[in-house]
Amino acid sequence: MEPQTYRFAWQGIGIEATYTPLRWRVIDHLEIHSVEPQGAPLPITRTGYLSHFMQPGTIEAHGGDVVAQVIAWLDEDAAKPEWRAHVEASRQGDLFA
Numbered sequence: 042m043e044p045q046t047y048r049f050a051w052q053g054i055g056i057e058a059t060y061t062p063l064r065w066r067v068i069d070h071l072e073i074h075s076v077e078p079q080g081a082p083l084p085i086t087r088t089g090y091l092s093h094f095m096q097p098g099t100i101e102a103h104g105g106d107v108v109a110q111v112i113a114w115l116d117e118d119a120a121k122p123e124w125r126a127h128v129e130a131s132r133q134g135d136l137f138a
Contacts, residue, residue: 042061042062042063043061044059044060044061045059045060045061045062045107046058046059046060047059047060047107047108047111048076049108049111049112051083051111051112051115052115052119054075054077054078054081054083055075055076055077055078056073056074056075056076056083056111057073057074057076058071058072058073058074058107058108058111059071059072060100060107062097062100063097064094067097068094068095068096068097069094069095069096069097069098069099069100070092070093070094070095071091071092071093071094071095071100071107071111072090072091072092072093073085073086073090073091073093073111074089074090075089075090082127083115084115084117084118084119084121084124085114085115085118
């Protein structure tokens, strides 16, 4: 199947998600990039890029809305202490960087 590309914003970060069902006719593939600002860290990837493989039909089994599922994933990981510490450090700046 053809890749489906979506652009959306999450907490002020522009994101592009490309979902390819049955990539190589074997597995579903989701690529997530932070595009504005480019390479901005996200709770699911410190580099702003993530390549994620999943069982065929996973997206569809959860309602089929790629953007809603990526946002839910980001929100879930944003609640973790590591991400909250990153956000706090970003606000204050790092004197030792």
